[in-house]
Amino acid sequence: MPALLTADVSPAERHARRSPRDWAVDVAAFLIAIVFGILGFVEVVQVDGFTWLRIVDLAVGASACVALWWRRRWPVHLAVIMTVAGLFSPATSGALVVMIFTVAVHRRFPVVAGIAAANILGAALYFRIYPSPDMSWPASMVFIALFTVAIVAWGMFVRARRQLVISLRERARQAESEAHLRVEQARHRERERIAREMHDVLAHRLSLLSVHANALEYRPDAPPEDLARVSGVIRESAHQALQDLREVIGVLRTPAQRADGAGQPALEELTSLVTESTQAGMDVTVVDTRTDEGDPPPLVDRCAYRLIQEGLTNARKHAPGTAVTISLGGGPGEGLRVSVHNAPLRRHVADGSIPGAGTGLVGLRERVDLAGGLLSHRSLPDGGFTLSAELPWPR
Template identity: 45%
Template sequence: MDTGIVAALIAPGSRAAPGYGRLTPRDRVVDVACVLIAFLFGLIAVGDNDPVPRIGPLPHWLDLTLCIAGALSLLVRRRWPIGLAVLMILASTLVPSVGAAGGLALFNVAVHRRPAVSLSLGAVAMASCMLQFWLYPLSDVPNAYWIAVILTALACLALVAWGIVVRTRRQLMTSLTDRAVRAEAEQQLRVEQGQRLERERIAREMHDALGHRLSLLSIHAGALEFRPDMPTDELSRAAGVIRSSARDCVDDLREIVGVLRSQHTADGPRRGIAELDVLLDESRAAGMRIELETGVELSEVPDTIGRHAYRIVQEGLTNARKHAPHQAVRVLLSGAPGAGLSVEVSNPLVHDVASPGSRVGLIGLAERASLAGGRFEHGATADGEFRLAAWLPWVAYDDGRE
């Protein structure tokens, strides 16, 4: 999955919060909603002078203007969250119609600042409401002052708590997004590393094979140079060996062009499909049960695809030994010149073996088969087996030699 899609699926909220960029459509909708809520709640307190405030009634037009100004000030809450909250809380002490704007500003601080800051402002808001209810006395209901103070204090605590919960959720979603992006990047890096290592391994193998064939070609060409009078049949045989070696060199060069070259030295012996019996014997000696079905003569398989087939069988046996220990493994080889070489390794699935693996080996095999012009697939079958299969091109030459 693309990392941009992963980030969008679990995006942590407003991108216009401090530290983010431009406003999104969602942010603009939230802004309009905040302004409307603050204005509508403020209208309830506009002109409410019964009983008469201790500081004297505010003119209706001034009270309405301050209510509108308080609601519109919420549009800058992302840029100056703390300053706006302090201003609105203090202003609500003398002008109750901006109290709703002060509550929303307090909630905004709880969302975007540390809990210690929002709790401190919540305490300031509680002190402000105590002074406000003294300046603007309520009805003659017994204990009306303390009831109003307690209810307002609970509302302030609820706003702060809600803001802290939203902040915690956003931080959690941000953390999950970062982890998902890192995991995706690490997986992509493992895939690229597996492809690069496999290309380097193929290049080393091709380099060794090419050097071997060129040395043979040089030896037979030298024999022709020093013995021009050799019998006709020996001359024809040497010329045939030289032609075959030159053709194999061309095939190896064509394959080397498609892979990366490495400055590292080879790290293991170079084997082909002709040495498959040795590989199977080694695996059987390690306790594996292997059934081989082959419809081709292994010695006739060209080295250029024989090395790939050997590597595919080797990886299949390694996977079976790791993920399905003590299970029977079936190795199938079939094909012919011109039709290609099919390689298949299958074993029963074992679900109780907790060994997921890195899948780098399978990635390398897919890269190897692709570079050779073939196909590679792997996965579970309907019969409850894990199947690893590849098809490699097997060119048919017109001289009778495969």
């Protein structure tokens, strides 16, 4: 019965596109209205007989039943009209019951309460004009009031259930949208991670290649021994760059390694990094004043290594031939202090200098932020440059 009398939340749209279920509901509502209307009509005819007023009653009742076709579009308007018609037309009672239920399904409680109260008052006047042969006027009013309240409660229950279903569907759609958004964000973060790893690894190696290639370009008359040595360094650097690239791709493809950072360099490889830079002609000095109380957390350790690597790469690009000082300090409970300082450039950089994309410091800042540290970089008054970070190192 509830399914047969329900109406959709969007009446205008459902009226324009009536589904097979809507047809079944409308037919059921029409039949219910006819049954209730005939019962009311027969009861009055048994008391007053069949007069010309009953012919009008039948016509009004039939019109009310046909009007149920538009009950979804104009529920309140039709309910008001049928309430007025019900004052003298018992044949309208069935259609009026359907309209009260429809209003309860589609409108808020104040409107529903107004329609219900109007019908109860109308019924009070009707039973004064046409008393029931089986019940007294007070008993008739109690029955009508309880029946109306039951119809309204039924309709409000259907309305609440529909709103709950709509809310759950909306939450499901929202959850699905959020899931898609999280997937897109994860993809974006992965792309950024790949770009950052590629920059950190390849920029250092390729800058070494560029330095040695420049040496060959500007010293074509160098002794064969020097040319062979530089060519060997270039070959070794290229091989190492390919190896680093394979390691980075392997780390990015393996979830377990992505989680624990396996395969990524740390400060224990600082000596190798400094040696490579020294072989490329850089003057690098390491000042390590850390307390000898173990290693910092892995995330901080890798972040410090990447900062030093980025500092050396930038010095090689923008200040070739200058002295570079790497400083490490701090300890557990104090934090880890890392800085890379290059002296001012004393000569003009050739046009064939190593190009830069300008994204290294951006990616490095993101690394430091993720590690919970603070990155700073500044040009000094004498023309030098300092890149430094304060990283957490708990006890």
